[in-house]
Amino acid sequence: MEPQLExxxxxxxKRKTRLSKDRAMAVAFLAPSFILILIFIYGFIGWTxxxxxxxxxxxxxxFSFAGxxxxxxxxxxxxxxxxxxxxxxxxxxxxxxxxxLGLGLSILIDQKLKGESIFRNxxxxxxxxxxxxxxxxxxxxxxxxxxxxxxxxVFNIQPKWYTDTKILAGFEWGQIEFGLPVAIFAVVIAAVWxxxxxxxxxxxxxxxxxxxxxxxxARIDGASEFQIYRKVILPILMPITVSVVxxxxxxxxxxxxxxxxxxxSGANFVTxxxxxYMFETTFRGNYYANGxxxxxxxxxxxxVFIVPYLISSRRGDQ
Amino acid sequence: xxxxxxxxxxxxxxxFLGACSSDSANDTPSDSDEGTSGExxxxxxxxxxWWTGAGEEDGLLALIDLFENxxxxxxxxxxxxAGGAGTNxxxxxxxxxxxxxxxxxxxxxxxxxxxxxxVAADKMDTLNDFYEExxxxxxxxxxxxxxxxxxxNIYSVxxxxxxxxxxxxxxxxxxxxxVEVPVTFDEFFAAADKxxxxxxxxxxxxxKEAWTATQIFENILLGVLGQDDYKGLFSGDVAFDDERVxxxxxxxxxxxxxxxxxxxxxxxxxxxxxxxxxxxAMTIMGDWAKGYFSNDMKLETNVDFGYTTxxxxxxxxxxxxxxxxxxxxxxxxxxxxxxLAVLGSVEGQDAFNPLKGSIPARVDADVSKxxxxxxxxxxxxKAAKLSASLAHGSAAAEGFLTKVNQAVNIFVTQQDVDNFIxxxxxxxxxx
Numbered sequence: 208m209e210p211q212l213e214x215x216x217x218x219x220x221k222r223k224t225r226l227s228k229d230r231a232m233a234v235a236f237l238a239p240s241f242i243l244i245l246i247f248i249y250g251f252i253g254w255t256x257x258x259x260x261x262x263x264x265x266x267x268x269x270f271s272f273a274g275x276x277x278x279x280x281x282x283x284x285x286x287x288x289x290x291x292x293x294x295x296x297x298x299x300x301x302x303x304x305x306x307x308l309g310l311g312l313s314i315l316i317d318q319k320l321k322g323e324s325i326f327r328n329x330x331x332x333x334x335x336x337x338x339x340x341x342x343x344x345x346x347x348x349x350x351x352x353x354x355x356x357x358x359x360x361v362f363n364i365q366p367k368w369y370t371d372t373k374i375l376a377g378f379e380w381g382q383i384e385f386g387l388p389v390a391i392f393a394v395v396i397a398a399v400w401x402x403x404x405x406x407x408x409x410x411x412x413x414x415x416x417x418x419x420x421x422x423x424x425a426r427i428d429g430a431s432e433f434q435i436y437r438k439v440i441l442p443i444l445m446p447i448t449v450s451v452v453x454x455x456x457x458x459x460x461x462x463x464x465x466x467x468x469x470x471x472s473g474a475n476f477v478t479x480x481x482x483x484y485m486f487e488t489t490f491r492g493n494y495y496a497n498g499x500x501x502x503x504x505x506x507x508x509x510x511v512f513i514v515p516y517l518i519s520s521r522r523g524d525q
Numbered sequence: 526x527x528x529x530x531x532x533x534x535x536x537x538x539x540x541f542l543g544a545c546s547s548d549s550a551n552d553t554p555s556d557s558d559e560g561t562s563g564e565x566x567x568x569x570x571x572x573x574x575w576w577t578g579a580g581e582e583d584g585l586l587a588l589i590d591l592f593e594n595x596x597x598x599x600x601x602x603x604x605x606x607a608g609g610a611g612t613n614x615x616x617x618x619x620x621x622x623x624x625x626x627x628x629x630x631x632x633x634x635x636x637x638x639x640x641x642x643x644v645a646a647d648k649m650d651t652l653n654d655f656y657e658e659x660x661x662x663x664x665x666x667x668x669x670x671x672x673x674x675x676x677x678n679i680y681s682v683x684x685x686x687x688x689x690x691x692x693x694x695x696x697x698x699x700x701x702x703x704v705e706v707p708v709t710f711d712e713f714f715a716a717a718d719k720x721x722x723x724x725x726x727x728x729x730x731x732x733k734e735a736w737t738a739t740q741i742f743e744n745i746l747l748g749v750l751g752q753d754d755y756k757g758l759f760s761g762d763v764a765f766d767d768e769r770v771x772x773x774x775x776x777x778x779x780x781x782x783x784x785x786x787x788x789x790x791x792x793x794x795x796x797x798x799x800x801x802x803x804x805x806a807m808t809i810m811g812d813w814a815k816g817y818f819s820n821d822m823k824l825e826t827n828v829d830f831g832y833t834t835x836x837x838x839x840x841x842x843x844x845x846x847x848x849x850x851x852x853x854x855x856x857x858x859x860x861x862x863x864x865l866a867v868l869g870s871v872e873g874q875d876a877f878n879p880l881k882g883s884i885p886a887r888v889d890a891d892v893s894k895x896x897x898x899x900x901x902x903x904x905x906x907k908a909a910k911l912s913a914s915l916a917h918g919s920a921a922a923e924g925f926l927t928k929v930n931q932a933v934n935i936f937v938t939q940q941d942v943d944n945f946i947x948x949x950x951x952x953x954x955x956x
Binding site: 264265266267268285286346350351352367368369370372470471472473474475476487488489490491492493494 | 612615616619622623642643645646647732733734735786787788789790922923924926927928931934935937938939948
């Protein structure tokens with residue numbers, strides 16, 4: 208064993224000296240950003256985690272250990288239960304619609320139609336706005352006494368949009384009525400309006416990357432146009448769908464600005480989300496530990512989506 | 526290629542280090558200030574507020590002008606933070622206070638927001654000697670001085686007073702429907718029924734932010750409980766499941782039956798607009814709504830719109846007062862005291878308040894500078910029993926208020942009195 212080890216060490220050493228210069232450069236380049244990220248992202252995530260198990264629920268910091276008290280409080284809290292319900296339905300509706308509309312529009316645009324770039328720009332444009340602007344605009348468009356309802360008067364329909372407090376298919380669950388809050392549709396419409404352009408662009412790029420030969424081959428095999436999309440195009444676009452889901456999921460789970468600008472918490476918290484609750488309880492109520500606990504829960508929710516993606520993409524790399 | 530990289534890296538390092546050192550360069554002058562605090566031109570007096578809206582900003586600037594004329598040697602910095610009716614400013618303030626970088630002086634509502642917040646956190650200096658020096662002890666009402674005091678120590682200087690228990694009503698709508706101005710709850714509901722039957726929304730509410738509804742509830746509480754027991758709610762002497770609180774919740778529920786259907790999509794200005802336009806008859810709002818009626822909607826006081834106290838709170842005054850105090854650990858307390866002296870002077874209050882549309886906190890201000898509403902309110906203020914507003918953080922700590930706002934938000938939709946009382950009782954354990 209001994210000599211073998213020595214030989215190994217020697218070759219190692221040789222490689223090291225050869226690489227040492229490159230390596231030093233690489234370390235030197237990476238170190239500043241690595242250190243900054245370590246402190247300002249992971250350091251503060253750790254700090255937030257620590258605050259979330261402390262007793263700091265007044266203006267005066269109190270870092271005594273509270274165990275899971277803040278988490279237990281939150282999961283028993285009417286507002287937080289409503290937030291989780293809203294987040295679930297918002298995320299499902301938002302991602303679903305963004306994918307369906309983005310894919311549909313990109314397929315239509317891909318049909319080599321005239322003035323394609325005009326359409327592309329029209330659909331992409333909302334993405335250039337900030338969520339706050341979108342929120343303010345849609346707040347008025349979907350306001351029950353102004354906006355679309357003025358037009359809908361002709362048909363005698365007057366939806367209450369985001370002021371509707373009805374819960375569809377609701378049943379008692381914990382403290383809240385679990386079901387689909389009607390008001391969340393209004394927020395979904397605004398969010399979808401803004402983000403569809405993104406998935407459209409992704410899918411369009413994907414479609415453009417599919418060689419014509421593949422379609423030709425499928426046609427020769429006698430596939431119908433619909434079958435080509437179902438059996439050939441969509442499977443090829445799968446990685447894009449995954450990316451869109453991941454990106455949209457982390458937007459929708461962390462959404463704050465759109466809802467804060469558009470509806471606020473809503474009557475009976477029908478449009479409230481963890482982000483808004485976190486802001487209000489921390490900076491209005493001075494419940495810092497509760498706010499930190501909400502932040503950690505949001506982080507874990509996003510991690511549910513991101514971590515499997517990271518693992519699978521790492522496997523893909525290897 | 527490698528050389529290029531190392532060059533870039535060195536450049537990057539240089540910028541990075543440069544940024545660090547320029548930071549410390551900025552720090553040095555303030556460090557040396559502490560050493561030579563005798564010099565007047567130390568740090569500027571930084572005035573932290575959320576006064577950025579029409580009227581209030583004009584008032585603040587007038588105040589700063591007045592101060593600069595009196596003390597041309599002291600620099601003033603207006604550090605107002607816009608947005609969220611003060612929420613954004615409070616978030617910034619909390620960060621700065623916890624980082625031990627307090628502004629020279631900051632806007633804070635008198636009452637619990639000051640006493641249970643910054644005073645309890647041991648961040649404020651006492652101003653007892655300063656009050657004596659300025660001869661202010663009998664210039665502010667005793668009830669008001671109590672609101673900015675904790676354990677006998679005074680901590681801030683009130684600059685203005687707003688009234689929370691006001692009903693603004695559309696005079697034309699009242700006349701057309703033959704409705705008398707209500708004084709009691711019975712009269713209020715009778716008037717509301719009459720208006721409803723005539724197809725007018727009796728009460729305009731915009732509770733997109735829950736505090737507007739909380740404000741209605743606090744006024745009902747005051748009407749039912751009276752000054753002492755209203756106060757007792759927050760000191761723990763009166764329980765939240767007291768019969769009278771339940772009665773107040775029932776009245777609140779009844780009141781909510783008369784509001785506009787789209788209340789959840791409106792803020793208080795949108796609600797006031799309904800009254801101004803004659804679509805609704807009344808709105809319960811603090812008297813900053815008066816500025817909205819006369820400045821934004823160009824309506825004439827006592828011709829187009831009138832005002833009265835909320836039911837059964839005649840002789841009461843729900844106080845919302847903006848005050849400024851002296852944080853601990855600032856560099857130039859003497860300069861800041863000069864500013865507070867101007868702020869608390871008759872001249873200062875009369876410069877600020879007519880523009881802001883509030884009334885002065887002092888009882889000896891010049892009445893002729895104020896409009897009719899101001900004159901009436903100043904008259905009431907001298908004689909009325911003062912109570913601290915819950916909805917604006919004066920009656921109880923912000924944490925309790927946040928929970929009450931949540932309970933109110935749920936109650937407005939569910940209208941379940943038992944649940945509501947329970948939620949209030951649970952929240953009261955934080956008091």
